[in-house]
Amino acid sequence: MKQDKNGLWVSWNENLTHNYKSLYKITSEKELQEVVKNSDQIRVFGSKQSSADIASGAATLIDITTYNKIISFNDSERTITVQAGVILGDLLEAIEAKGWCIPCLPDINTVTIGGALATGTHGTSGQLLCEYMTKCTLVLADGSVKEISEKDTLINAVRVSLGVLGVFSEITFQCQPIYTLHVKEGPEKDKEWLPKIEERLKKHDFLRILWLPHTNKGYIITGDKIDPNTKITEDLGPKYLKHRRKTSKILYKYTHIFPWITAIANKLLYRGFFSSTKEHKGSLYQATVTKSRGSTLELAEWTIGLDIFPTVFEELKTEINKWSNKSFIHIPMDVRFVYKDTSWLSYAYGKDTVTMGCVSRNAATANTYEAFKSIEKIFLKHGGKPHWGKRFTAKNTELSKIYDKWEDFKLLRRELDPTNKFLNPYLTELINEKKHN
Structure with missing residues (x-):
């Protein structure tokens, strides 16, 4: 077990920093037990990629990697x-x-x-x-x-x-x-893809939609299970597609000063990077998972019941297309689908859910990114839930209204951690834990 003393913890995108007194790198369960037992306040971190202030902010830290x-x-x-x-x-x-x-x-x-x-x-x-x-x-x-x-x-x-x-x-x-997916990708107008969501969820084994704000378009990705020996004509699109993130960084460079530039940049990015079709096959991991993050960014994500997503989507689209509110959103907004479960703090507790991600390509200026505020206001209004590892401002009052098991979770937390060992300032405020014992 290695220990560092009195240092500065910095998140992946450098938006969050905290001083710590002790940082441990452990390799066994016994070491993990020892550090937890002997610490007054402790948090555990991994790759530091959370946009929420959840991983640090305590005197003692464990690097779990x-x-x-x-x-x-x-x-x-x-x-x-x-x-x-x-x-x-x-x-x-x-x-x-x-x-x-x-x-x-x-x-x-x-x-x-x-x-x-x-x-x-x-x-x-x-x-x-x-x-x-x-x-x-x-x-x-x-x-x-x-x-x-x-x-x-x-x-x-x-x-x-x-x-x-x-x-x-x-x-x-x-x-x-393991299974093989035949993946097809291509653009569609909003009025075409939005009514087809439930139909596509039944028809395909994989569905993901990258919505392109200010363009009236979405980029639809479907996947169907096939025999791995099935021959397909692979088309990965033009070679320049690999430069999308670099181009985005350039086009969005000054959007924190002039938000309206986003609407123009999105149209250019759609034409350059989302207007062509693609086709390929592979395992779910090979075919659909990003293997690196590229440049730093800041993320928010909200979830809503599948049944009311079209209503919320139309309201959000109307709101961000108003030039008066400066809520211009960088592309893409990631629309995904999660099926219901019974986990207390799951976004899909008791209902099939749609998740909608919101990204700022300028991590350093994310505090002035009006889109985060607009999406949170609209989703909260309809009972939407925030992703725990991403950016949001809702606290105990709002969360208690949208999570059926919120108070049960808080009672269990107090029972398992009576001295608030696993809380940091962010989490203390989040759950409205008024004092440390």
Whole structure:
């Protein structure tokens, strides 16, 4: 176990900084227990890619990325057990080598498993990543280890826990046999793709929509399971498509000063990078997951019931197209679909859900990005929920109205962590915990 003292913690996009007194790099569950037990206040971080101030801000920090072993496979049950600091990409490569997959994957593969679970990370056309967890061990505030399985009702609270119930240690995932997707991509007008969502969810195994604000267009990505030996004519589009992020950075460089430039930039980006069709095949991981983030950015994401998404979408579109409010949105807005579950702090608790991501390509000026405020106001109005690992301003008052199990979660948190060991200032305010014992 390595310990650094009195340093500065800086997030991936450099928007969040915190001083700490001790930072530990651990490699075993025993070391994890020891640090947790002997700390007054502690937070755990991984790849630092959260836009929410959730991972740091305590005197003691644990860098979980060194706790990263793949522990075991169970071939008969098709499960894999890993330590919480394993990077998602390493987990996925390990299970693909076994001929397995997890049938719903996040957009990026650079996050740690523990952080991804705690913040409700998800993909599309399936359930939250945490729903494929069948068992875990949790290091509690007193340093003891609690094993939780699917048979325990507690697992519904633990799956999305914000890291305030305990620290994920070892995690077991249920996998499925690997399959090949035939992926097709191309643009459609908003009036065409919006009414087809439910029809496409039934027809295709994979659906993702990149909405292009201020263009009246969406970029539709569908995937269908096929025999891996099926021959298709691959078309990855023009070679210059790989320069989209670099071009975006240039076009959006001054949009924090002149927001209206965004509307023009979006039209140029649509013509250059989203107007052509593409076709390819591969595993879910190969075909749909981004393998790197490229340049830094700032993210917000909101979720809403599938049944009312069209209404919310039209209201949002009307609002951001008003030149008076400066809520111009960089493209694309990522529209994905998550199926209902029973996890207390899941966005999909009890209902099928649509998620809508909002990105600022200028991370340093995200505080003046009016779009974040507009999308939050509209989604909250309709009972929408924020992504726990991304940017939002809603606190206890608003959250208690949109999460049926919010108060139950808070009571359980107090029971498991009576001295508020796992809280930082951001989380203390988020759940309205008035004092430390």
